[in-house]
Every structure is written in structure tokens, then in C-alpha cells.
Amino acid sequence: MSEPLLQIREAAKTFHVGSSEVKALKGVNLSVGKGETVAIVGESGSGKTTLANLILGIEKPSAGEIVLAGRPLSGRRSKADRRQIGLVQQNPYSTLNPRKSIGQAIGLPLSVHNVCRRSERRRRIGELLEKVGLHPELQDRRPLALSGGQRQRVAIARALATDPELLVLDEPTSSLDVSVQAHILRLLKDLQEELGLTYLFITHDLSVVRVLASRVIVMYRGLVVEEGAVADVFSGPRHRYTQQLLASIPTVSAEDDRLKPDWSWEADVDSTEVAEEGCPFRPRCPFALPACAAGTPVLAGPKHHLHACLNPGGAPTRKSSLELLAGQ
Amino acid sequence: MEDLLRIDDLRLTFETHDGPVSVLRGVDLTVGTGERVALVGESGSGKSVTARVIMGLLPQRRIRTSGNLQLDGSDVLKESPARAKGRRGRDITMIFQDPMAALNPVFTIRQQFAAVLTRLDRRLSTAEAESCMRTALRDVSIADPERVLDSYSFQLSGGLNQRVMIAMALASRPKLLIADEPGTALDVTVQQQTLNIMANLSQAYGTAILFISHNLGVVRKFADRVCVMYAGRIVESAPTDALFANPRHPYTRALLASVPRLSSDRLPEAIEGSVPDLTALTEGCAFRPRCQFSRPECEAPVPMWRHAGHGVACIHEVNPA
Numbered sequence: 001m002s003e004p005l006l007q008i009r010e011a012a013k014t015f016h017v018g019s020s021e022v023k024a025l026k027g028v029n030l031s032v033g034k035g036e037t038v039a040i041v042g043e044s045g046s047g048k049t050t051l052a053n054l055i056l057g058i059e060k061p062s063a064g065e066i067v068l069a070g071r072p073l074s075g076r077r078s079k080a081d082r083r084q085i086g087l088v089q090q091n092p093y094s095t096l097n098p099r100k101s102i103g104q105a106i107g108l109p110l111s112v113h114n115v116c117r118r119s120e121r122r123r124r125i126g127e128l129l130e131k132v133g134l135h136p137e138l139q140d141r142r143p144l145a146l147s148g149g150q151r152q153r154v155a156i157a158r159a160l161a162t163d164p165e166l167l168v169l170d171e172p173t174s175s176l177d178v179s180v181q182a183h184i185l186r187l188l189k190d191l192q193e194e195l196g197l198t199y200l201f202i203t204h205d206l207s208v209v210r211v212l213a214s215r216v217i218v219m220y221r222g223l224v225v226e227e228g229a230v231a232d233v234f235s236g237p238r239h240r241y242t243q244q245l246l247a248s249i250p251t252v253s254a255e256d257d258r259l260k261p262d263w264s265w266e267a268d269v270d271s272t273e274v275a276e277e278g279c280p281f282r283p284r285c286p287f288a289l290p291a292c293a294a295g296t297p298v299l300a301g302p303k304h305h306l307h308a309c310l311n312p313g314g315a316p317t318r319k320s321s322l323e324l325l326a327g328q
Numbered sequence: 329m330e331d332l333l334r335i336d337d338l339r340l341t342f343e344t345h346d347g348p349v350s351v352l353r354g355v356d357l358t359v360g361t362g363e364r365v366a367l368v369g370e371s372g373s374g375k376s377v378t379a380r381v382i383m384g385l386l387p388q389r390r391i392r393t394s395g396n397l398q399l400d401g402s403d404v405l406k407e408s409p410a411r412a413k414g415r416r417g418r419d420i421t422m423i424f425q426d427p428m429a430a431l432n433p434v435f436t437i438r439q440q441f442a443a444v445l446t447r448l449d450r451r452l453s454t455a456e457a458e459s460c461m462r463t464a465l466r467d468v469s470i471a472d473p474e475r476v477l478d479s480y481s482f483q484l485s486g487g488l489n490q491r492v493m494i495a496m497a498l499a500s501r502p503k504l505l506i507a508d509e510p511g512t513a514l515d516v517t518v519q520q521q522t523l524n525i526m527a528n529l530s531q532a533y534g535t536a537i538l539f540i541s542h543n544l545g546v547v548r549k550f551a552d553r554v555c556v557m558y559a560g561r562i563v564e565s566a567p568t569d570a571l572f573a574n575p576r577h578p579y580t581r582a583l584l585a586s587v588p589r590l591s592s593d594r595l596p597e598a599i600e601g602s603v604p605d606l607t608a609l610t611e612g613c614a615f616r617p618r619c620q621f622s623r624p625e626c627e628a629p630v631p632m633w634r635h636a637g638h639g640v641a642c643i644h645e646v647n648p649a
Contacts, residue, residue, distance in 0.1 A: 043515035044486070147602065148371070177370040177542055182586040182598035189595060204515055207545075207588040211595050234590065248516040249590065250545025252572060256590040 011064035039213035086159030090171040092151030103139030149180035221280035228305030238307035333359040338395035353560040369557035384412035421497040425509040427489035431481035438477040487518035559614035
């Protein structure tokens with residue numbers, strides 16, 4: 001892997017709600033190489049959004065550290081730090097102020113960070129719009145005049161305004177129609193090639209992970225439960241939660257069905273039971289062993305594919321998984 | 329199978345400040361008794377409007393309709409608002425996309441569920457209502473109905489709220505349940521469980537479901553038959569297996585090609601162009617400007633070509649090039 005741009009070491013976050021504590025993140029390690037796309041997947045409550053907030057500096061970690069390009073980031077970010085990380089959020093209908101023009105939306109980061117002279121701002125906004133495949137003249141329009149896909153392009157242009165190295169993409173296509181989603185995915189891929197961007201891609205949609213990311217990190221209840229190259233994790237998921245997640249993907253062809261792991265267990269996925277000790281997935285897991293309750297399983301396995309499961313699903317030989325994917 | 333719902337050439341126009349907008353432009357759709365039919369399409373295709381016409385939820389003064397809409401033998405478009413109201417919540421019920429938004433946060437689930445039941449039968453005693461609610465919640469795999477009934481919607485997970493909605497919607501044993509993007513706001517594992525519960529109950533109660541979705545994968549798992557909508561018209565309709573194995577309309581094919589695949593890390597193919605402006609549509613095929621197979625003949629009105637339960641509204645089916 002290339003030199004890491006972002007490193008997260010033992011990041012933890014505990015929220016205090018009244019007299020009780022919510023452990024949203026329980027010690028997460030993560031390293032994202034320059035130019036890489038790492039996907040973080042997990043359901044609501046897995047801690048993926050909290051992790052993004054820590055990276056962006058919206059929340060301060062309770063423990064652990066976040067290192068960007070070799071420099072530890074403090075809880076209070078300097079302007080220079082903030083310039084390095086851009087954010088694209090899920091819903092382009094709520095992230096753009098309807099009363100501000102597109103030009104004003106993209107111009108704000110330009111003026112806050114003094115990216116260019118005021119006289120050059122209009123030209124620079126036009127360039128950014130062109131970069132995301134929109135007409136430069138669109139900057140005089142309001143968001144209302146734009147479709148969902150166009151708005152998401154504006155949000156991407158705004159995230160790129162400060163020339164960041166890292167883009168945090170928080171469900172960037174989830175609220176878009178599938179035909180529009182395909183356009184945005186292509187744009188993200190092209191921009192990455194053109195600008196050498198690094199993406200941290202947060203999603204619950206695993207089929208998008210397959211096409212956009214090179215490495216995937218599966219989170220459950222504040223812990224990383226599986227981590228590896230996308231091809232490896234998708235063709236041979238080890239952790240039982242990853243298996244259930246992959247088996248639940250709604251697919252559109254018989255070819256895709258064959259790649260899904262078998263999962264016929266009726267588990268109560270709404271179980272609110274929280275396992276204080278041991279594997280967090282244990283209350284829902286049909287494979288739980290007595291040992292699973294003892295201590296939290298740690299990530300183990302070959303470096304390209306780690307999992308934290310004491311009773312994992314079958315490991316495919318690396319050859320067979322590559323054949324499977326090459327055959328398609 | 330007997331037709332529970334039968335829609336012929338349904339047209340609907342909204343009167344707006346900028347003039348009339350034709351939202352539905354000749355919809356033909358049937359749902360058999362106990363059948364699960366999916367209506368798929370992108371935003372603006374008219375699928376949610378179709379659902380709302382059937383429910384009678386659109387403001388009568390702002391719309392113009394023509395065509396035929398028969399539900400269980402009665403003509404929905406011509407009947408009085410009072411009759412429509414009597415039917416809603418009894419013969420037809422609806423589940424909306426976001427269960428958190430559909431449930432009222434200041435009443436407990438028990439209060440809301442009881443209100444649904446007393447609307448169905450005013451003479452229902454409290455004890456009867458209680459037992460009815462408990463059975464209904466158990467039917468949607470809620471293991472401890474008491475706790476759920478005592479809760480407010482914000483105390484429950486999205487999946488539990490959705491199941492409460494399903495229990496309420498099926499309490500009257502409706503003939504038709506309209507589900508508008510159910511589970512879109514939920515996690516995939518929860519979504520799958522919710523759909524399984526809904527499918528099982530539809531079979532057990534003989535309730536037909538009109539399932540509105542933009543997610544082709546979800547539709548494939550759930551529906552008996554799929555209707556693909558584009559710009560206010562159904563462009564293809566077929567049994568689910570046939571549609572996914574052999575999609576015929578160029579739009580259906582393009583839509584399927586834009587779905588990311590598990591079996592490939594190639595980028596999905598986007599559909600060029602954008603959804604047409606509904607104020608400026610002519611009679612021909614609405615997909616024509618974006619279609620790679622379009623020919624001059626596509627400007628003429630396109631009939632629905634039908635063969636063995638597979639209907640396609642494309643000129644190429646009638647006279648292949």
C-alpha cells in the first residue's frame with residue numbers, strides 16, 4: 001500500500017446522554033493510503049458517521065488520535081487543517097441553502113480560506129463547476145432550478161473548492177435515482193484519477209462499494225469487525241455479520257445471486273440487546289460460541305483480509321476468489 | 329386470477345400556475361386478488377401519483393382525470409369523496425416510506441393503533457382491541473407486543489416502527505395494500521426482514537400489494553409482476569422472472585444496466601440525458617430522445633405490444649428493424 005495519508009489510532013468516542021453513556025466508537029484503527037478509496041460500511045448505530053465526524057473535526061475523540069499526512073490533528077483544527085479535508089453529504093436537497101445561489105455556495109469556502117482573489121472568484125467557481133460536468137453559467141442559479149444529480153455535483157464542486165487531499169463521502173448517492181447514481185459514481189472515479197484524490201467512502205450500500213472502493217472496512221456497534229481488499233471480502237466474507245450484510249443485498253441478476261453467501265437464519269435484526277462484553281454481534285449471531293461472550297474478538301488473519309470472529313465463515317482460497325471475480 | 333384493481337388509460341393533469349402538467353399519460357395496470365405487483369421508475373415517473381389516485385388522496389379541484397379506475401368492481405374516479413373515505417383504511421391501506429414520519433411522536437403506539445381499530449369498528453371493546461393489537465404485532469414478528477405498545481415511535485428502531493405500520497395497515501385485512509417505497513430508509517438487513525414479513529402476511533391474508541419502489545433489486549425479491557414506469561406511462565410489464573431475465577424495453581434495459589453489480593467492479597452504465605419535461609411531451613415514445621435505438625417512427629403513438637403476459641410499449645417490438 002502507498003504511504004498512508006490518513007491514520008486513525010485507537011479512536012474512541014463516548015457520548016454522555018443524561019446519566020448513561022453511549023459508546024459510539026470503541027477503539028478503531030484505520031489507515032488510508034494516498035489516492036486510495038476506502039469504504040466504511042455498517043448499519044445505523046455502527047459508528048461510521050461518528051468516525052467521519054472525528055476525522056472532519058466535528059467531534060473530538062474521547063481517546064486515540066487522528067493523523068493526517070504525518071501530522072496529528074488536534075481537537076481544535078486550524079484553518080490549514082480544515083482545508084485538507086472536504087465533505088460531500090448524503091442529501092443534496094438539504095445541504096444547499098435554497099436562498100443562496102450556486103456561486104455563493106461554492107464561493108463561501110473560497111473566501112473563508114482565501115483560496116483566490118475576489119476578482120478571480122467568479123472564474124474559479126466556473127472552473128469548479130466545469131470540473132464536475134456543469135455549465136459555468138449555472139453559478140447564478142439557485143438550487144431549486146437544479147435536479148438532484150446536478151445538486152450533488154454542486155456539492156462535490158464545493159467540497160473541491162479548497163483543493164483538499166481527502167474527501168469524506170457520506171452516502172453520496174443514496175438519495176439519488178439509480179440512473180443518476182451511475183453518473184455521480186463515474187464523476188467521482190474520474191475526479192480521483194484526474195486530481196489524485198483520496199476517498200473515505202461511508203455507506204450502507206454494498207453494491208456501490210464494489211465499484212468505487214479498493215478496500216472495505218465493516219463496522220458493527222463501534223468496532224471494526226472485518227477489513228480487507230474489496231474483492232477478498234466480497235468473495236469470501238469471514239465475519240458472520242459481513243456475511244449477513246452481503247446476503248441481504250438486493251441484487252438484479254442470477255449471476256449476482258450466486259456471489260451472495262448463504263444466509264437462511266432468521267435473526268431478530270432489531271434486537272436492541274447490547275453485548276457489554278464479548279463480540280457485539282453475538283446477540284444476533286446464529287454461530288455464537290460460549291467463547292464469544294468472554295472477550296471482544298480482535299482483528300486477525302492475513303494482512304489483506306482481517307476479521308474479528310471466533311467462528312468465522314469458510315475461507316475461500318485466494319485463487320478461487322480471484323477466479324470467481326475474473327470470470328465475470 | 330380475478331382483477332382486484334383495473335386501470336385503463338388513466339390520464340391525470342395537474343393545474344399549476346404555469347399551466348397544466350400531464351403527470352399520467354395513459355396508465356394501464358391490473359392487480360389480481362392477492363397478487364404482488366411492483367411499480368418501478370425514477371423520481372417523476374408518476375408512480376407515487378398513481379398510488380395516490382387509487383387511494384383518492386389527491387386534491388380534486390387541482391387535478392383533471394380521465395380513463396377508468398375500477399377497484400373491486402366500483403369506479404373510483406366517479407365515486408363521492410365520502411365513499412372514498414369509507415374505503416380508505418378498510419379496503420385499501422397504505423404504508424409510506426418513512427415510518428418515523430408516519431407515526432405520531434406524541435402518542436404511544438397503543439393509542440395510535442387503538443384509534444385505527446376503533447375507526448374500523450366503533451363498538452370494539454377495550455379488551456377486544458387489546459387482544460387484536462397483540463395478535464397483530466405478533467404476526468409481524470414482534471416478540472414483546474406489550475413493550476412496543478407502551479412505547480412512543482422515537483423509542484423504537486426504524487425496523488420496529490415499520491413493522492408497527494405494517495401491522496396497522498393489515499389490521500383491517502384490506503384487499504389491497506399500497507406500499508410506497510417501504511424500507512428505503514432502513515438498513516439492508518432490516519429491510520429484507522421487513523419485506524419477508526410483508527410477503528408472508530400478504531399470502532396468509534390474501535392481501536394484494538401494489539409495491540412502489542425505485543430499487544430494482546428489492547422489487548425482484550418481492551413482486552410477482554413488475555411494471556416499469558417512465559414519464560407517466562407503463563413502458564413494460566412482465567412476470568418478475570421474465571422481466572429480469574429478458575428485459576425488452578430499451579428503458580428497462582438501460583435502468584438495469586445502471587445498477588451496480590456484485591459480480592463486477594466495472595462502473596455501471598449511466599443513462600444519458602435526463603427525465604423529460606412533463607409540460608412539453610408529445611404523443612410518441614417519451615424515452616425517444618435518450619434511446620439509442622430511436623427511429624423516426626418512434627414519434628407516433630406507441631401501442632402496448634403483449635405476448636404471454638409480457639407487455640412492451642416499444643415500436644421495435646411491433647416491427648423489428
